[in-house]
Amino acid sequence: MYRWQGLRAGFQIDDSGTPSLLVTSLPTQQPTGIERFIDRYADEYHFYGSGKVALRDGLAGLVDGARSQNVLVPAYLPDGVVEPLRELEVEPRYYAVEPTLAPDFVDLERRLDEDTLAVMSVNYFGFPQPGLAELESIVADADCYHIDDNAHAPLSVDHGTLLGTRGDIGITSLWKLLPIPNGAILYCTDESVSDRYEPSPLAGIRGRVDASDCRYILKSVIQEFLDTAPPVRHSVDALLTGRRSGSTTPTVGSPADRYEAWKTQMSTLSAYLANDIDPTEIRQTRRDNFRIWRHILDDYDTLDPVFDSLPDGICPQAFPVRTDDARAFIAELERVGVDGVHTWPRLAGTVLENPAYETATRLSREIVTLPVHQHVDSAALESVGDALQWE
Template sequence: MIRAQPSLLEWSATNNGSTPDESTATVDDGSYSPPTDVEAFLRQYADTYRYYGSGKCALRDGLAAVCSPGQNVLVPAYLPDAVVEPLFELGLEPRRYAIYDTLAPVIADLESRADDRTGAVVSVNYFGFPQPGLKAIAELADENDWVHVDDNAHGALSVDETHGLLGTVGDIGITSLWKTLPVGDGAVLYCNDPEIADTFEPSDLAGVADSFTRSDLAFVCKSVAGDLLDSTAVLNDAARSLITSRSPQRESDPRGRYESTKVPMSRLSSFVLTRANPIEIVARRRANYLAWHALFHSRPDVTPVFDELPPGICPQVYPVRTAEAKKLLRLLERYGVDGAHTWPRLATAVLEDEAYETAHRLAREIVVLPVHQHIDTDTVVAIRDEIERSIG
């Protein structure tokens, strides 16, 4: 059985117990010692950043600082529906640019959608990998005086050899901590441009909650219940998904989902991120990614989205493409892989526009598999072997 998300309970059982004060990047003799908690890890790469409850709220405050109502913002068409909600709230118009199958922007399309009301362009580091064409977007932003927003929601711990910590490449950037850590919320806004950092004024969505709340308790209870249920073979599907899903707003509309995240980062998430070991998380996720890759890289019916796992990348998931997504999902479910799904749920405006045909196809065909740090790589290998034996 492979769970969809990392487990808070498992983390607390294996956590090394270090506190923020013990986890500095340098020691007294000046030699480097790797950071032992996520906060120290972020501090190593970013000078100015703030915490938020969600990536969408971080995006909201970032865009509020650099754009004015009436402007438009270029975003890729291949994007979850709720991500543009902060733009609507700020009176900004999202203009979707087309992308290629490689996830790179179609630059001619992107340029054709810009005008003198364009304030910013968003690049997306899909699944924790730098977006192909990231450099071209940064250059275009520079030439046209647009703010470059580096959306790194998926790869909180991804450090690219060329760009450094993803999320710190643009003038501003965001990352979602909850997509990588065993927590229910948490995100970061990076103000990478010193001028933006100097004048930035956070809203009351920024920061960390003063105290632990009922939501923290609810998340802990859910995690404990989820772990207990994993050891219980007989369980009805509805009960399992009720207890193991992390997103309480799953079924609501995009606006509702955005609104429900408009709170500062929880105390619980702050507690975990000042103690979770980033080096270990990256190593485990990479090992699980490579274990899936060994199964899928040579299959005729399924194509990995990325050929390679470059050094320093912390994958959010293992993404593959297949024309038979439903069949693959059924197979994975049969072998006990929880949480595999197609990605993302596109906005209606995108689905209704034939110009975004590639995004439609990718959303139908890309299936993401879990690689999180609490999956034992041996389990992936065992499932892989079983699948290989049964379907050849």
């Protein structure tokens, strides 16, 4: 699916003795992947290296610097997502969530005020935001903007609508679904957002392949040779937290440090690979692997899948499952060869310290994300089901 062989043939050694990959060495066929797919659903979109930077640029033109403003975001959210708001000097204001991942609407409305610039919804794990219709009604009554955080679901389509395009502003992260160094998209679906949008120097695609692209290729090629057993380990490395094998971007440190580290344009390599994929095939493979996990876990009463069904058009980011003993379950998965599994997400300290967000805190400790990546072999998953022992 991804033609690494053609890329490896383009490696050269520059005057410093460092491997380089010239843009001219990339195959020249017309894009057939992500852009053609998105063009079917979105009129205006812009490429970025990361979703957080895309969010920053999307909101920047809407911020009124003359007064204090806030954006409401769900408490069940990775700690770094609010860093773009802080950079814009906008207050991130958390609202509580229900165990179903729907907003706690009483809490959300209580936190709204005349200075609320926007409310964020989240399509968790590739699935549509529960309770979206009510959230949209509240946003309309408050006359503020709606941010559709679709970091997990760049290929998910719900009743003919691409997730990420249901708000005035939408973001999606390509690198969380595809084996690429970076890549994200900003959707501008509201006319006022489009009119006031001014791309920063971090918008767009880099004009040349650089050293970080070369390092990613080398690490990926090496992984192909070394990552041979057990089969389920391939591409499982913390897909939802960014700890991807071969990544050249730091994933440790403070949320602000990680945000700064991701400030880059989408790489040329990412753009090429993203336009050399078959979205339909990827979605189908992930759906198949999701169903296998569901079949495996059906026999375990103490494991509760977050989603009971897999609607048409949805491309799952992972198979999320709740358990009262996440640590023991992860250990059992590691025993049968599934590495890199973890709870999600890493919450902000202000959420963890506040009893009002007890549900979000509990979910972050109980939800374990299981891999459905398109490179995970279905037969390997079946063997995991045979070997798994859980009470």
